[in-house]
Amino acid sequence: MQTNFFDNLSPLPIDSSLSEIVSTLAKSPNCVLHAPPGAGKTTRVPLALLKKFHLDEKKIIMLEPRRLAARTAAARLANTLGEQVGKTIGYRIKNDTKISSETKIEVVTEGVLTRIIQNDPELSAYSCIIFDEFHERSIHADLGLALAIEIQEALRDDLRILVMSATLDTQEVATLLGDCPIISSKGKSYPVTIKHVPLPQMVASRIDQNIPALLTHIAKTIQYAIANDEGSILVFLPGAGEIKRVADMLQSTLPPDVDIAPLYGNLPQRQQDEAILPAKTGRRKVVLATSIAETSLTIEGIRIVIDSGLSRSSRFSPATGMNRLVTETVSIAAATQRTGRAGRLESGICYRLWSEVQENSFRAFASPEIKEADLAPLSLELAQWGACGENGVHALAWLDTPPTSSYRQALTLLQQLGTLNTDFSITDHGKAVAALPLHPRLAHMIISAHLNGYGRTACTLAAVLSERAKGTDLRHLIEQANSNQGISKTAQHLCKLLNIPSTEKLDSDKTGASLALAYPDRIGKLRDNSRTEYKLTNGRRAQLTEESPLAGTPFIVVAELNDAHATSRIWQCAPIDFDDIHTLFHNEIQERSRVEWDERNASVSTLQTEQLGDLILSQQSSTEASEEQILSALLDGIRTLGIDALPWTKEATRLRERLAFMHIHSQQLTSTADCYEWPDVSNKALLNSLETWLAPYLAGMRKKADLRKLDLETILLSSLEWAQQTALQKLAPSHFTVPSGSNIRIDYSDPTSPVLPVKLQEMFGATQTPSIANGKVSLTVHLLSPAGRPLQVTRDLISFWENGYPSVRSEMRGRYPKHPWPDNPLTAEPTRKTKRALQNQ
Structure with missing residues (x-):
């Protein structure tokens, strides 16, 4: 291995900071490096540390957030040394490992770092962990950092931790790492001209609302850029489906010297490698990529970026326990990263397919994955680490603690799978599950x-x-x-x-x-x-x-x-x-006797069921049911049908209206003898209290038709004590005796204002407005014509006799000449008879 490998390399902006980084980590176990895209941190810093600490028998491990970035970084590091990957520089990614006994720098990704830590909790083979592109805030990076901090604090005070980031709030990470030093390095980027070219109909709306139209617009923008700009093009699209659709649109429209290169996570490795290579001599290429191309990678020859402004990610819902894919606008930070791809090697241009107005609504940064993801893998890793349950997770140092609801959902699932015990410790089966890369x-x-x-x-x-x-x-x-x-x-x-x-x-x-x-x-x-x-x-x-x-x-x-x-x-x-x-x-699978209300047949049904979770696998009729189960199901049925399904006769309805009056006006009754707790008989209250007032009368009933047997008037009266029934008759009588001697039924249909409908002639001589409830509530008097039609509504009889009666008399005595219309109603005899009947009596 060379030790002077920097001597013949083209300078990069990070080079001026390498000595500071190395000396800082020689004196301090932790360091945060802020370096913008293009500074060279990924390919220079590991080698600088290796050069300084090459006599150290331990290795350096560097975490990359994506497999493609890990393989590419390892290849460029190895190329700097003039070696093949697998010697001094190696990598470990999912289903692919290239390391040897000579390897001193391992580039790893996804859950590989966590797996290494679980297998060797002291990280005895490593002297330094580098977290590259930490601003992406992958859940694996957050977990790896939390575990590394605990190892450093409990087992390895000599372990070095270096966090490298392009856009992250570095102070927050430095605080987490014990207020460690922060080193900032300038980047090298060429000017990029930004042009906003939104679809006209989407200028004032969200850009994810009409993706088919947006894809057509993208294809046209690509064609425009090919015709008017030089260099290869990097197009950012939300997912593989959109990449394939745009590729199909372009297939027959591009010039013969332009190649299309898709780039997304599940693409075969060979095609990924082809996408990041420079275009062949005399040719241009259009790289159609997801957010995989935002960071870490330098795609040779790219001068033009076309940004859809969209990204796609998985969101976990604790309420349902399921993930859903969400297509959303990118953050400002991500848009900046994408734009920067056009200025890595020379000046460039970026076409943003949204308006500047729309950009005002973009988030500053994307939400960390740990806040949005399914936490089952993380929760199992924590259980294997010994951080069991909620107490365990809070014992670790996190930039963002895993959300409680998602974490609890994950623990429940893991117990269902048999990987956790009731105390959330890991089972033997859980250890076997955790050992697999799935x-x-x-x-x-x-x-x-x-x-x-x-x-x-x-x-x-x-x-x-x-x-x-x-x-x-x-x-x-x-x-x-x-x-x-x-x-x-x-x-x-x-x-x-x-x-x-x-x-x-x-x-x-x-x-x-x-x-x-x-x-x-x-x-x-x-x-x-x-x-x-x-x-x-x-x-x-x-x-x-x-x-x-x-x-x-x-x-x-x-x-x-x-x-x-x-x-x-x-x-x-x-x-x-x-x-x-x-x-x-x-x-x-649980076998249950299900007694429930059958809406279709309007009756209680008794079923024997097999149930898995909330799913009824099978069911058949059964005769086994207790009286309590039948009653409960029948009450559920009544609540489903509504209170009006009960047989409300006129008498029961009138009693209910009187009780409603007493419930509303009970506070006006100050007499100790009359102060009772009057029941609330509203629809809602009656349905909520069926068990109290109705259930005792439902014995032997199972069907809606059976309810016709109920005598609701008697049932409601029975809910009152005898003295209360007497008080009801006294305070809210069913009838009122008017001056003529007639007993007139009081209308309580509006319990806030009961009505006395009475023929006008029967109220002659009345000097006071009729009242109930010990005179505390005046009745609204509906004065009727001899034919029973309303003439006047009043709650002040004296005022009516003095002011209203003369005009009523003038109008009505011609229409009803057989009935008395005296000049002075206060001295006239109250009657319901005609004048002739009065003369013949």
Whole structure:
């Protein structure tokens, strides 16, 4: 290995800071380096540390957030030394390792650092950990840093930690690292001209609202840039689907000297490597990339960036326990990083496909992954580390502590998979799951399926899901797995880890059974009267498209779905036999006697059911039910039907209205003898208190029709004590005796203002307005004509006699001449008779 490897290299901005970085880490265990894109931190700093500490027998490990970046960084570091990867410089990424006994710098990614720490908690083979591109805030980087800090504090005070970032708030990280030194380095970038070229119809709206139109606009912008600008083009798109669609649009429209190069995470390694190489002499290329190209990589020859302004990421919902893919606008920091790609090697141009007005609504920084992600993998790692449950997670040093709701959801899932004990400590099965390079769901799946005899099928399914192969019916993807090199390689690697022989049968009929082991919460049963809608064991609803070949399948297991709506759209699933559900989950299936209200038949039904989670697998009629269960179901039925489903006779309704009056006016009754707690008889109150006032009268009833037997007037009266019934008659009488001697029914339909409807002639001589409730509530008097039609409404009789009666008399005595209309109603005899009847009496 050379020790003077910097001597003949082209200078980079970071070079002026290398001596400070090295001397700082010689004196201080921790350091934060802020260096913008293009400074050279990834390819220079590890070698500078190696040169300083080359006599140290321990190694340096550098964490990169992406596999492509890790392989590229290792290759460039090795090239600087004039070596092949695998000697002094090596890498470890998922399913690919190139290191040797000579390796002194290991570039690792994803969960590899965590795996190394779990296997060697002292990190005895390493002297320094470098966290590169830490501003991306991947969940693996956050976890790795938290564990590294604990190792340093508890076991290795000589362990060095260097955090390198382009856009992060470095002070926050420095504080976490014990107020360590911060070193800032200038970057080298060439001027980039920014041009905003939004779609006209999207100037004032969100740019993710019409992606098809945006993709057409992108294709036209690419064609414009090729015709008017020089150099190769880097186009940022949200995902692989959009990359393929834009590539199809361009295929027949580009000049013959322009090549299209896709670049995204699941692309085969060979195609990724081709995308980042410079265009061949005399040719240009258009690199269609996801956010994978934002940082770490320098793609040779890029002068033009076209930025869609969109990114796609997975969001975990603790409420549903499921992920959903979200397409959203990028942050200002990410947009700046993307723009900078055009000025790495020379001056360039960036076309931003949004308006400056829209840019005002962009976030400053993207949310850290730990706040948005499924925390099951992290939670299992913490349990293996010994940081069990919520107390354990809070004992570690985090830039952002894992959200409580997501963390609890993860612990529940891990217990369901058998990887955690009740005290959240890791089980032996959990250790086996944690040892595999898979999400805990998939690791549990392949281990359990292996024990059931279809491990190779499960390993192939895990490879299909890990590589994000496209297709709704996962059985077909299993059958086609051997034709996909990436899936086949991953499946073989997993089989090797579990010692599964290659001769074992690949049985696509066991796809659903395998998938159920990973997603026991997403086993779905077809809903009645539907071909596409399913109820899942987690209680959610999910739907296939009408065109799906699995539409109408009685039972399925869902691997991937869009959880953006109340009914999720199923993207990937597989059918499962009822017998397989029974075999796999016989310990979790509960047999229950279900007594519930059947809305269709309007009666209580008694069923014997088999239930898995929230999903009723099967049910049949049963006669076994206690009186308490039947009563409870009947009360549920009444609440479903509503209070008006009860047989409210006129008498019961009138009594209820009087009780409502007493409930409203009870505070006006100051007499101790009359102060009772009058029941609330509103619809809501009666439904909420059915157990108290109605349940004792429902014995032997099961159907809506049975309710007709109820005597609600008697039931309501029975809810009152005898003295209270007497007080009710006294304070809110059903009738009022008017001056003529008639007993007139009081109308309590408006309990705030009861009404006395009475013929005007029957109130002659009345000098006071009628009242109830010991005179505290005046009745509203509706004075009627001899034909019973309203003439006047009053709550002040004296005022009416003096002011209103003369005009009423003048108008009515001609219309009703047979009835008395005296000049002075206060001295006239009250009567309901005609003048002739009065003369003949």
